[in-house]
Amino acid sequence: MTTRSEPAGSPASGSGSDPGEATLESFGYSQELRRSLRLPDLVVYGLVIMLPIAPFTIFGAVFNESKGMVALTYLIGLVAMLFTALSYREMSRAFPIAGSVYSYAGRGINDKVGFLAGWAILLDYLLVPTLLYVMSAAALNALMPEVPQWSWVVMFVVVNTAINLLGIESTARLNRLFLLGELVVLALFVGFGAAAVARGENGARFSLDPLVNPDLLTPGLIFGALSIAVLSFLGFDAISTLSEEVKDGDRRLVGRATLVALCVVAALFVLQTWIAALLVPGRTEFTGDDATNSAFYDIAWIAGGGWLKQTTAVAAALATGIANSLVAQAATSRLLFSMARDRKLPAFLAYVHPVRRTPERAILFVAALSLALGLFFTGQISLLSQLVNFGALFAFLMLHVAVFVHFRLRNRSPRWHLHVVAPAAGLLITGSVLWNADADAKTGGLAWLGIGVLVLLFYRLSGRGTDLALED
Template identity: 80%
Template structure:
């Protein structure tokens, strides 16, 4: 195995400076940034798109339909259209930075090299809050869903099973993860097709008074600026996960300069179409409804609608699919993304060096994978049944790091390299910054308090590095 730390930067390069010119090979490109090729390059564009789709969960509206429906007064499909438009600006920023810096680490690497190493550390530290807690949240949500179907099995038991299954799969290598992603995506799309098919048939038959209309997309009399902003806040959070594609930059078959960015945008658009179709059909089956009353009715809204569409069997099928998609499929890719972020930060000596270890045969960051598993298991057992507390903390890190990503695009392309592409390098990141900033500003108070405490801790770690003489420079000598 090669050394975990980066090699000296090429002559004339400075830490955080502009990206080096494209190399003839993937390995050459990575060496130009000061790293050795350690992870296995085997992923295609299709693999990355599937990975992103699984991360965002094509059937995610199943679990939160009632909440989104209430917040949008029935215009739930419009909510996801607004979310797509909003998140496209962030996806474009990811695309531009992934082309400039085709290395693992996601926003940590982009902010670190696009702005400076200290901002990069804070960006990486911020999104760690999201990445470390996301698998835990997914396990707890799935355990709660399956417990409602099989009450004899305690929730903590489901958490243990999910952690073990996903850890073994990720240990086997990124190709195993990619193969399972295809299987999970196929299963989710089959269930989704069943719901849409039976749902459209139910609408055509007029079940529950249903009829075809564009009300789920637009009800002019109810549309207000406040409702649009509220829908925007909900929708933006529904799309979190597409950013995980960038953590696999060093595992694509070529340099990743174009594939990663292209996959990010494609996956975001595809999942948005699926979100809009399924929520439009579901909303048609509850005509005249603008709110589900009570927590039970809100949480089970989609499953109850599935029963209207196809009967009890479809309700159970949809509920089980949602639980497994979250507990295994989504958690699997979340664990993979988190381990790559830990690997990247440890490789730069921002985190303990043992996390940068790569298995000599499977070419996976095995210790980082195991670390994520242990954290998820401990937190999952501790927070079992406390979905609300976890969800309030998860989103802060991602949103804060997105802000730094947009700043990095402007600094790297416009200020440092004098880009004349105003649309992509000035206007898009500016709009993205405003959208994400507004959502973050209006986030749950617990999320802001917990997130700020996490950032303060990160600042103290950064100060410790500087005071101990270790520094945070991305260019470290072996």
């Protein structure tokens, strides 16, 4: 087995008495990050990064694409993403280490594919914090136009970086508080919304039209809805970046948390969008950008008045700018740490603070990059979204291939439903969405992959290699 020397500034390896530490040592690593996360922490982390109130901000766009069947859109998205979640579960159990799809593809297929998968997901992870800051700044600017958007970006970056530097326990505690706040606001909307439907506000009545309207349902509409729904769930994969911080190194927790978080958030998506769609009966689209962007908040006004509209708008902005960005920065820093530890990125990113046991320099790097890009891309939400989506979807493709290669081809697994059928379905769905992605997204994404190929060639020609240690 190939082993590595520890990065400069890393704490020495322990005795290996801890099961998680022994597992890491079998892959050629020493335990550096603090193991303190349990199943509830991982589930909360996944819920926060997927944002239970995410439909607030994109309800109008999804409504238009689905002809009002928004709840159906999220049900389709859940089915589509379950296949990818199953692949993450299987690989997280086989390789319980930080790095997400970078580690899984590298060990499941080979080191070169792993590097390209990691490079692709980097496009997603590096830009997600920036995208969230820009989205939140735009939302708050609509409420307080006298405050420049760049100042919100600076504030969010500083706050999130300080919290992440304190350690993963601080992040986990704040995740619970943020999630509680989001669920309170969501409960207010659902409660007042259901009451408004019961009273017949705006002609509303309880029906299953937001779930399925046979008169409007077509294969083309289902595919269009699927494309949007899949992208709405992006982020659940970030749970796997915390594999080396799981209490006692339990291999099952990451995969279990991924599936639980995905199903819970899907149920919340369906519930809130069903109520919202009921309050605009007979409508199949919102006309104009302004009406589309403010659709959910206008419906909140129908449900509870101006205070509920303001509450949902502020909650969406803060949840995006702080709660969601906080966990996105944490996940990105762990991916950078993992790749730097394997010498695929500059070694300084692999430094772990000896007391707080956090990848300090990776956190600061993500903060600096997010600040620079956030100031540059202020107001350009569409372009950032397209690039983020390409990186995630391409990485998902590599994940599904890795499951098949590692379990079926290499280890002759008899579990065809998990190691052949599920990854094949996930590959087909993800590939279809990626194929039909925006042209600019594909151009930018392919350019990013081209740079990754050049970096890979540099490593090979310079003799640095891209080998990864496999478990004995």
